[in-house]
Amino acid sequence: MRADAARNLDAVLRAGARLLAEDPGTSMSAVAAAAGVDRTTLHRRFANREALLSAVFQAKLDSAENVLDEARLTEAPVPVALHRYVEGIVPVSREWPLDTRRMMQNDPAASIRRQAQSARVDAFIRRSRDEGYLRGDVDMTWARTVLDQLVDAAAHQFPTLTPPQAADLVVATFMNGLGAA
Missing domain, CATH: 1.10.10 (Arc Repressor Mutant, subunit A)
Incomplete structure (x- = not known):
């Protein structure tokens, strides 16, 4: 091209x-x-608009996939991996603000990709609990929801935060709010 x-x-x-x-x-x-x-x-x-929308979703998924790979969720120390993930995913969320729920309803291929990416984050949350970074009694679905909401808030409600600042705040809130005492 x-x-x-x-x-x-x-x-x-x-x-x-x-x-x-x-x-x-x-x-x-x-x-x-x-x-x-x-x-x-x-x-x-x-x-048409649907073809454009599909391409936008694929671009968002490509960007998110890069963040997941670079965060090294399976091998980096949990706090480091979490910081890398948040620092990378906040700009993705800002650059590609389309709601992934809409994507999952309208584009089966994108839905499959998004579910695979989501499974990677879920596995990371379990790893965080298993390694003692999260309390053992924390529900994994709750922990994931909290993380997603913190990322969304940092990305969209606090647009002046730089990605490193957003990551610092999200990681501190997540690890201290749900972390092992």
Whole structure:
């Protein structure tokens, strides 16, 4: 892919993610305008809004997959892995603000990928408990929900936090609020 085509695709995906998160009925023309491309460029690549939405979801999943790999959830020390995960996933959440529940309802392939990624985080939560970083009586579903909500809050309710600052706050809150005494 030519460099200008790659830039255009990236601009379209990011504009689409932002606009479709704000209003799922956003027109393709509005996405094209926000991305700085003409409508024919957009329609050449994406036949309709659903095709664009699917591509946005795949881009979000690709970014999340990179974060999971780089965090080294299975081998890095738990606090280090958690910090890496949060520091990486906060920007992903900000850059690709589309709700993953919508993705899972409309795109079966994306749903399967998202479930596999979610299973990796669930396994990390269990590892955290098994290694004594979380209290043994903490329900794993509750712990995961708390982590997800902390990440979401840091990403969207506190947009001025840098990713390292967000990670510091989320890790401290998660580990001290649910951590072993």
